[in-house]
Amino acid sequence: MTDHATGLAVDAKELGKTFATVRALDGFTLGIRTGEVLGLIGPNGAGKSTFIRAVAGLLSPDRGTIAVLGRSPGMAVAARIGYMTQSAALYDDLSVRENLAFFGRVYGLDRSTVHERTDRLVRLLRITADVDRPVHQLSGGQRQLANLACAMVHEPQLLLLDEPTVGIDPELRHRLWREFAHLQGTGTTVLVTTHVMEEADRCDRVAFVADGRVLDVGTARELRERAGASTVEEAFLALRRAAGS
Amino acid sequence: MNGRRIGALTLRIVRTFRHDRRTLGLIVIVPLIVMALIGYLVGDSGKQALRIGVVVPAITPGGAAAPVLAFQDRLAHRPGIEVEDVPSEAAGRAGVRAGSLDGLVLAQATGVGPTASLGPITVVTPGLDVQVETPIAFAAASAAAEVRGVSLTPGDLPGIAVERVSLPSNVRPSTISYAAPAMITVFGFLFTFMITSVSFLRERSSGTLERLLASPIRAREILTGYMLGFVPFASIQALIVLGYATLVLHAQVAGPIWLVFAVLILLVLGTVNLGIALSFEARTELQVIQFIPLVLLPQVFLCGLFWPIRTLWPPLQWISKLLPMTYAVRALREVMLAGAGLLAIASDLIALAVFALAMIAVGTTVLRRLRV
Numbered sequence: 001m002t003d004h005a006t007g008l009a010v011d012a013k014e015l016g017k018t019f020a021t022v023r024a025l026d027g028f029t030l031g032i033r034t035g036e037v038l039g040l041i042g043p044n045g046a047g048k049s050t051f052i053r054a055v056a057g058l059l060s061p062d063r064g065t066i067a068v069l070g071r072s073p074g075m076a077v078a079a080r081i082g083y084m085t086q087s088a089a090l091y092d093d094l095s096v097r098e099n100l101a102f103f104g105r106v107y108g109l110d111r112s113t114v115h116e117r118t119d120r121l122v123r124l125l126r127i128t129a130d131v132d133r134p135v136h137q138l139s140g141g142q143r144q145l146a147n148l149a150c151a152m153v154h155e156p157q158l159l160l161l162d163e164p165t166v167g168i169d170p171e172l173r174h175r176l177w178r179e180f181a182h183l184q185g186t187g188t189t190v191l192v193t194t195h196v197m198e199e200a201d202r203c204d205r206v207a208f209v210a211d212g213r214v215l216d217v218g219t220a221r222e223l224r225e226r227a228g229a230s231t232v233e234e235a236f237l238a239l240r241r242a243a244g245s
Numbered sequence: 246m247n248g249r250r251i252g253a254l255t256l257r258i259v260r261t262f263r264h265d266r267r268t269l270g271l272i273v274i275v276p277l278i279v280m281a282l283i284g285y286l287v288g289d290s291g292k293q294a295l296r297i298g299v300v301v302p303a304i305t306p307g308g309a310a311a312p313v314l315a316f317q318d319r320l321a322h323r324p325g326i327e328v329e330d331v332p333s334e335a336a337g338r339a340g341v342r343a344g345s346l347d348g349l350v351l352a353q354a355t356g357v358g359p360t361a362s363l364g365p366i367t368v369v370t371p372g373l374d375v376q377v378e379t380p381i382a383f384a385a386a387s388a389a390a391e392v393r394g395v396s397l398t399p400g401d402l403p404g405i406a407v408e409r410v411s412l413p414s415n416v417r418p419s420t421i422s423y424a425a426p427a428m429i430t431v432f433g434f435l436f437t438f439m440i441t442s443v444s445f446l447r448e449r450s451s452g453t454l455e456r457l458l459a460s461p462i463r464a465r466e467i468l469t470g471y472m473l474g475f476v477p478f479a480s481i482q483a484l485i486v487l488g489y490a491t492l493v494l495h496a497q498v499a500g501p502i503w504l505v506f507a508v509l510i511l512l513v514l515g516t517v518n519l520g521i522a523l524s525f526e527a528r529t530e531l532q533v534i535q536f537i538p539l540v541l542l543p544q545v546f547l548c549g550l551f552w553p554i555r556t557l558w559p560p561l562q563w564i565s566k567l568l569p570m571t572y573a574v575r576a577l578r579e580v581m582l583a584g585a586g587l588l589a590i591a592s593d594l595i596a597l598a599v600f601a602l603a604m605i606a607v608g609t610t611v612l613r614r615l616r617v
Contacts, residue, residue, distance in 0.1 A: 083455075089456040
């Protein structure tokens with residue numbers, strides 16, 4: 001389900017959120033189209049994670065409006081969102097299969113569906129050999145794949161991925177992006193945060209974020225062209241300079 | 246040994262503490278609270294006296310009232326004892342059963358007129374609390390020794406018969422039987438609190454709680470799941486402690502064993518939620534560990550295990566009434582020592598249920614607050 005009037009999976013307008021004296025979101029406006037892979041790109045502390053947590057219903061903005069899959073964020077849409085946290089939020093003592101079974105059940109799946117999806121996901125993410133190993137025995141990359149599998153087990157319409165490629169090797173990063181592209185093919189909307197500028201080309205569209213607001217949105221090519229830059233990184237820096245930040 | 250490396254490590258620890266203000270606060274506050282409590286409890290000031298009933302004998306010409314009156318007068322001057330006249334032995338016994346009196350001391354005279362002397366003395370107590378029975382029996386024995394003009398040998402209570410009205414038989418329970426209700430309660434509480442608070446802290450610090458909160462699971466479902474998950478393990482621990490106390494140490498269980506479990510389950514339910522609620526106030530496992538003396542020791546000191554609640558400073562009596570361990574210990578004493586049934590401990594079970602519900606409400610509120 002999307003907001004039929006706008007065709008947007010996420011429609012955020014003028015969001016503001018302040019923590020003590022820090023303005024994490026400051027007039028953050030962004031529309032995420034249904035079925036696209038949108039990358040939120042910006043430096044650490046830009047407001048990417050705060051925005052993703054607002055979309056997940058984990059925090060309320062102080063001001064502005066936000067609609068997620070046509071509803072207010074929270075319980076009403078939680079079952080249709082998959083959330084992959086920055087660190088691998090898994091139960092270390094449980095195996096990958098047990099983690100998947102747990103999160104599948106939390107999202108209301110029955111036993112046979114969990115079983116079937118576990119088999120499919122571990123094949124898709126190529127972690128079949130590790131599926132019965134406790135998570136604490138896995139490498140960092142394998143943990144991230146298991147983390148992603150847990151976010152996908154209930155086949156969400158909107159997948160929120162908070163820095164999924166941090167700390168993993170290039171080969172695994174390539175595999176992850178391939179999976180995100182595959183998800184797009186299934187009609188899933190993917191919102192992915194990163195501060196790795198090279199990952200912009202893998203997204204349908206990119207939103208440059210700095211100081212709690214969106215500086216510009218478009219395809220990587222559009223952003224480069226508008227800024228008259230040869231790389232996404234240069235385009236971002238040019239935009240920041242223009243914005244005076 | 247490299248002084249620079251050792252110095253760097255020491256400085257790192259000092260800096261960590263300096264930045265972790267909550268731990269620093271707990272380091273100062275916890276021992277202050279605990280020591281203030283111990284200082285008060287071990288000291289003599291501010292203590293309330295035990296209330297003892299005596300039946301004043303009728304004074305008749307040529308009667309035998311004089312030695313009994315002398316005994317009662319001496320008894321009234323014993324430290325920690327407050328003597329109250331009761332109209333009859335039956336009224337005094339009723340007062341002991343109802344809890345309005347801590348004990349009843351009955352004295353008789355032998356002989357009449359000027360040759361009358363102090364005869365046998367009976368101390369009537371509920372028999373559930375050795376901390377009540379012992380000082381009353383000792384006060385009676387020392388008062389009697391003064392009247393008789395003899396010295397009292399430490400540990401010896403000559404001519405004092407103790408009647409324990411709340412027990413099924415008058416036989417003095419073993420020391421372990423007296424200690425078992427508190428022992429089971431303390432360990433049940435401690436194990437449950439430690440497991441729950443650390444597990445929930447891990448749930449938070451590992452990010453799995455955030456993931457759960459982003460899912461359709463409700464706060465009350467998380468709490469119920471936690472309770473159902475922990476209760477069997479806490480019950481197994483309680484069963485081991487109870488089994489060891491009864492089968493190996495031969496602590497007595499005069500009442501129904503299921504009632505002992507009912508008390509423990511209610512305590513565990515409240516404690517699981519207390520652990521969850523407090524774990525939100527802790528950022529590190531060190532802080533959780535520091536919470537343990539803060540939540541455990543006041544309960545241990547104020548539950549009547551070491552000092553009768555009635556003798557505490559009134560504000561501490563009020564605090565003890567807010568603590569779940571007070572009700573659990575009292576209920577278990579009633580069941581294990583006196584063989585009490587469900588009705589006799591209903592008020593304690595209700596108090597434990599109220600505590601559990603209050604903690605569930607606190608836990609739910611805390612979890613809901615995390616969601617937005």
